[in-house]
Amino acid sequence: MFAAAARAALTNAYRNGARVRAAAPIPKKFVFLFFCFSIDTPVAHRERTSIFLRRRFASRFSHPDAFVVSRRPDAFVFSSFRLSVVVTPPSLAALRAADKHTLVLVRHGESMWNLENKFTGWVDVPLSPKGHEEVIEAGRLIKDAGLLPDVAFTSLQKRAIRTLWHVLEETDRMWIPVTKAWQLNERHYGALQGLDKQETVDRYGKDQVLIWRRSYDVPPPVVDRSSEHHPGNDPREGKWTEWMGGGGGERGYGEDARPLTCARATTATATYAGFDFPDEWTESLKTTLERVAPYFEENIAPVLRSGKTVIIAAHGNSLRALVKGLDGIGEDVIAELNIPTGTPLVYELDDDMRPIPQDGSFAPLNGRYLGDQDAIRARIEGVKNQTK
Numbered sequence: 001m002f003a004a005a006a007r008a009a010l011t012n013a014y015r016n017g018a019r020v021r022a023a024a025p026i027p028k029k030f031v032f033l034f035f036c037f038s039i040d041t042p043v044a045h046r047e048r049t050s051i052f053l054r055r056r057f058a059s060r061f062s063h064p065d066a067f068v069v070s071r072r073p074d075a076f077v078f079s080s081f082r083l084s085v086v087v088t089p090p091s092l093a094a095l096r097a098a099d100k101h102t103l104v105l106v107r108h109g110e111s112m113w114n115l116e117n118k119f120t121g122w123v124d125v126p127l128s129p130k131g132h133e134e135v136i137e138a139g140r141l142i143k144d145a146g147l148l149p150d151v152a153f154t155s156l157q158k159r160a161i162r163t164l165w166h167v168l169e170e171t172d173r174m175w176i177p178v179t180k181a182w183q184l185n186e187r188h189y190g191a192l193q194g195l196d197k198q199e200t201v202d203r204y205g206k207d208q209v210l211i212w213r214r215s216y217d218v219p220p221p222v223v224d225r226s227s228e229h230h231p232g233n234d235p236r237e238g239k240w241t242e243w244m245g246g247g248g249g250e251r252g253y254g255e256d257a258r259p260l261t262c263a264r265a266t267t268a269t270a271t272y273a274g275f276d277f278p279d280e281w282t283e284s285l286k287t288t289l290e291r292v293a294p295y296f297e298e299n300i301a302p303v304l305r306s307g308k309t310v311i312i313a314a315h316g317n318s319l320r321a322l323v324k325g326l327d328g329i330g331e332d333v334i335a336e337l338n339i340p341t342g343t344p345l346v347y348e349l350d351d352d353m354r355p356i357p358q359d360g361s362f363a364p365l366n367g368r369y370l371g372d373q374d375a376i377r378a379r380i381e382g383v384k385n386q387t388k
């Protein structure tokens with residue numbers, strides 16, 4: 001099996017134009033192993049693989065350091081006591097791209113509260129008529145790009161769920177598995193939820209509102225349990241907990257997808273999605289990332305690594321959190337990043353879930369938006385200007 005994997009890796013590499021130079025003639029099967037080791041193996045596993053190779057082939061190389069690997073910017077170098085091999089693919093990026101995983105992100109279309117310019121957060125508002133149109137178009141763009149999602153994830157919020165439904169309808173993929181998870185919800189906007197964005201600027205000042213909207217770690221004011229906006233006061237979630245016996249399962253969160261900020265509930269009352277939230281609740285982008293990133297890593301990354309094309313229909317800030325992690329965007333830079341409604345954002349990821357840079361992406365993102373690029377820029381400006 002190992003040899004087969006190595007052979008596949010080498011074939012792949014050759015298909016992408018890799019060249020191999022050896023200081024001494026080497027049996028082909030060792031080349032297979034070199035490739036398997038270097039290219040198909042995520043960085044975290046290389047050391048383990050190296051030990052395995054040393055043990056397995058130590059007798060042939062009769063040297064403890066039979067496989068010393070170093071990586072130059074343009075090549076992989078493998079050495080043993082007898083030989084040295086330099087592998088120089090014309091483009092390492094092309095080689096990485098050979099094993100890429102496709103992730104399609106789409107922020108929900110314009111919602112009724114986007115239209116009315118209100119802070120929304122976890123308030124479950126529907127799409128506006130324009131929002132429906134936007135995401136039908138998003139579905140067409142995804143289809144025209146030849147992207148066929150195999151597995152879908154979305155939040156517990158109808159604007160994202162409806163977005164996903166439209167996209168799956170347009171791509172004729174309504175049958176694929178869909179997981180709904182609160183960890184993909186919009187960032188909870190605390191006591192700002194329901195307030196008019198412009199009136200909030202008039203009352204608190206543009207700078208303060210910008211800090212609440214776009215700073216990395218300053219959360220908006222909290223809500224407590226007396227507020228209708230506290231997650232524990234969302235009645236349908238208590239019912240879910242009763243039906244599911246307090247557990248997760250199909251309805252939307254994996255057994256291991258534990259949030260960092262709240263505990264799984266033991267009773268069916270005053271919970272949201274089966275989780276008991278603290279008495280005071282609000283979220284910054286940082287704390288949003290602290291639930292989005294582990295959810296992605298534990299539940300979505302394995303699906304991508306298995307070769308499936310994944311679509312995530314989510315929200316402005318849960319997606320900002322996700323791309324901050326994927327693209328390694330700094331805290332200051334993320335403050336400038338706005339994600340437009342109803343616009344597919346396509347990532348190609350390597351096995352380590354690092355984005356493979358694509359032509360036409362808008363820095364600091366490595367994913368590329370589908371659609372009319374000028375219209376997308378205008379939409380991004382529109383999000384930014386909600387609090388002028």
Ligand SMILES: O=C(O)[C@H](O)COP(=O)(O)O
Pocket residue numbers: 118119120121122186189213315316317383386
């Ligand atoms: O929750 C909201 O109000 C929006 O979906 C995102 O709002 P923002 O662009 O003001 O963060």
